Amino acid sequence: MTRPMVAAMAELHDDMNHGDVDNGQRVKRVLKLSGLVFAIVFLFGIGTGITYASLEDGGFTLVRSAILGVVVLMTLFCVWLAVRILNAPTGEAPPTPKERLNRNLLIACGALGFVMSMLMMFTQDGPDLTNGLLSNDPLQPGIAIVLLVLMGVVLPILSFVWHRSAVDEQEVAAYKDGALWGLNVFMLGLPVWWIAWRGGFVPAPDMIFIYFATIFVMGAVWMWKKYR
Amino acid sequence: MKNRLKVLRAERNWSQAELAAHLDVSRQAVNAIETGKYDPSLPLAFRIGRLFDMQIEDIFDDETNGGRNG
Numbered sequence: 499m500t501r502p503m504v505a506a507m508a509e510l511h512d513d514m515n516h517g518d519v520d521n522g523q524r525v526k527r528v529l530k531l532s533g534l535v536f537a538i539v540f541l542f543g544i545g546t547g548i549t550y551a552s553l554e555d556g557g558f559t560l561v562r563s564a565i566l567g568v569v570v571l572m573t574l575f576c577v578w579l580a581v582r583i584l585n586a587p588t589g590e591a592p593p594t595p596k597e598r599l600n601r602n603l604l605i606a607c608g609a610l611g612f613v614m615s616m617l618m619m620f621t622q623d624g625p626d627l628t629n630g631l632l633s634n635d636p637l638q639p640g641i642a643i644v645l646l647v648l649m650g651v652v653l654p655i656l657s658f659v660w661h662r663s664a665v666d667e668q669e670v671a672a673y674k675d676g677a678l679w680g681l682n683v684f685m686l687g688l689p690v691w692w693i694a695w696r697g698g699f700v701p702a703p704d705m706i707f708i709y710f711a712t713i714f715v716m717g718a719v720w721m722w723k724k725y726r
Numbered sequence: 727m728k729n730r731l732k733v734l735r736a737e738r739n740w741s742q743a744e745l746a747a748h749l750d751v752s753r754q755a756v757n758a759i760e761t762g763k764y765d766p767s768l769p770l771a772f773r774i775g776r777l778f779d780m781q782i783e784d785i786f787d788d789e790t791n792g793g794r795n796g
Contacts, residue, residue: 518742591744667767
């Protein structure tokens with residue numbers, strides 16, 4: 499093969515891939531952002547714990563103030579890094595209006611989930627950081643009503659709009675595969691745990707734990723099918 | 727399923743985003759079809775055929791049929 503032909507083929511290859519979706523870069527970006535979100539939530543939890551403990555003890559000591567200051571600075575640094583990653587050029591063409599709607603709705607759902615989890619964690623009788631979202635402790639009635647409206651009204655509306663206007667058939671197929679795997683986790687996981695409990699091997703089944711396991715498996719398969 | 731979508735797209739100098747806009751799907755769907763990770767539904771395959779003014783079997787290669795179109 500002559501040198502000009504190789505150069506021409508390479509140019510054609512570049513043209514064919516120009517602005518294309520790069521799944522490897524996308525996965526790296528999502529992993530970095532997920533890590534930063536986890537770090538922000540973790541730091542937020544530490545900051546809240548220090549604040550609660552200090553208020554219970556009658557005020558902030560010098561050491562606790564210093565630690566809280568470091569935690570706040572680290573949180574701000576993580577937020578800055580996340581914004582920087584979000585704004586960094588990816589080499590891909592800009593998203594289509596449908597993709598933008600899809601992304602914005604998922605971000606809205608994620609933000610809603612974050613607000614709900616924070617409300618659940620920090621409006622019990624003191625911050626229950628040991629059990630967190632898996633706690634079965636009573637909620638204040640007012641907070642419970644807010645959570646019920648968000649979960650029972652707002653989230654279904656967002657979900658309906660997402661299914662109706664923001665997805666294409668490839669994503670629907672990925673979503674259905676995820677749902678099937680999630681359903682299998684529920685259908686097999688719950689009876690296995692239940693039988694093991696009746697046999698005296700493990701504690702009683704925890705519905706919220708099974709719910710989160712189902713959601714986790716569903717989401718993981720959905721993302722894998724969409725971005726593999 | 728193998729297909730000629732990427733070549734047909736390059737011949738028209740379209741990006742994945744432009745093809746996705748023509749077909750009313752996401753770039754991710756175009757990418758998944760081009761790389762053979764997702765087989766389009768029959769309606770979408772017909773839309774692709776109409777867009778490139780070709781028969782479906784001239785774009786998609788049924789490998790189970792011994793690569794008849796390959």
